[in-house]
Amino acid sequence: MKATHCTTAALLLAVALPGTAASGAAPPPETSARLRAAFAALGDKGTVASYTLTTRATVAKPDGGDRQETVEIDEFTRLADGSSRVTVRRATTNGKDETAKHQKQIDEARAEKEKRKADKKKDSESHSISLRLPIGDDSSAYEFASPVAEGDLLVSSFAPAAAHAKDDGVTRGRVAWHGDTLDPAWLEAQPVELPTGVSAMTMRFEFARAGALVYPRLTVTDGQGGLLWIKRRFHIEVEITDLAPESAAEAAR
Numbered sequence: 001m002k003a004t005h006c007t008t009a010a011l012l013l014a015v016a017l018p019g020t021a022a023s024g025a026a027p028p029p030e031t032s033a034r035l036r037a038a039f040a041a042l043g044d045k046g047t048v049a050s051y052t053l054t055t056r057a058t059v060a061k062p063d064g065g066d067r068q069e070t071v072e073i074d075e076f077t078r079l080a081d082g083s084s085r086v087t088v089r090r091a092t093t094n095g096k097d098e099t100a101k102h103q104k105q106i107d108e109a110r111a112e113k114e115k116r117k118a119d120k121k122k123d124s125e126s127h128s129i130s131l132r133l134p135i136g137d138d139s140s141a142y143e144f145a146s147p148v149a150e151g152d153l154l155v156s157s158f159a160p161a162a163a164h165a166k167d168d169g170v171t172r173g174r175v176a177w178h179g180d181t182l183d184p185a186w187l188e189a190q191p192v193e194l195p196t197g198v199s200a201m202t203m204r205f206e207f208a209r210a211g212a213l214v215y216p217r218l219t220v221t222d223g224q225g226g227l228l229w230i231k232r233r234f235h236i237e238v239e240i241t242d243l244a245p246e247s248a249a250e251a252a253r
């Protein structure tokens with residue numbers, strides 16, 4: 001298992017984004033709605049004008065040997081026609097510059113995506129993992145524990161309801177929000193059924209606010225996987241900085 005560069009189009013995760021929050025669910029409907037909006041904000045249909053995406057990935061044997069470290073800094077810009085451009089500012093693997101190589105991979109992946117869209121074929125990403133989180137209408141598939149206070153946050157654990165325990169992509173974990181503003185603070189999730197080749201995986205999303213926008217400022221993935229005797233541990237951090245919440249056209253509306 002090798003570290004792979006991470007683009008805006010695939011943060012190693014495809015989250016199903018359902019409709020409005022189910023009433024009576026925990027976290028509160030306002031928090032659930034902001035979580036949903038946060039995951040959608042950086043997508044193809046979002047309004048974010050630009051941001052910098054920094055990915056730091058480490059893959060190594062369980063004993064720490066054969067360590068591979070990848071760092072990539074991408075600049076995302078939304079164009080006037082609503083499409084987006086990703087420019088690789090810097091990419092290294094174990095200190096070796098691979099900027100041009102990673103830019104080529106991003107450009108080729110985007111061209112392939114556009115071709116599949118034109119052919120009306122289902123788009124896919126071989127390195128993505130599709131998870132269902134307790135957000136929006138999907139909240140009804142989960143059971144929540146009563147929130148408990150942790151400092152100035154309220155924290156609730158969640159797990160699939162019995163009727164949904166075998167559903168594809170369901171997760172278990174914890175979600176935290178600010179009791180005063182109801183903004184989400186963080187969400188931790190583990191797949192109930194691990195993907196093929198993965199023996200352990202945990203994801204943590206940390207959220208921040210920029211103006212009216214709540215967005216996932218940091219995503220951390222830890223896990224272990226491999227095939228047969230080839231085992232690797234992986235740690236991946238995806239950080240969003242320099243975010244401009246809206247394009248000039250959107251802000252003027």
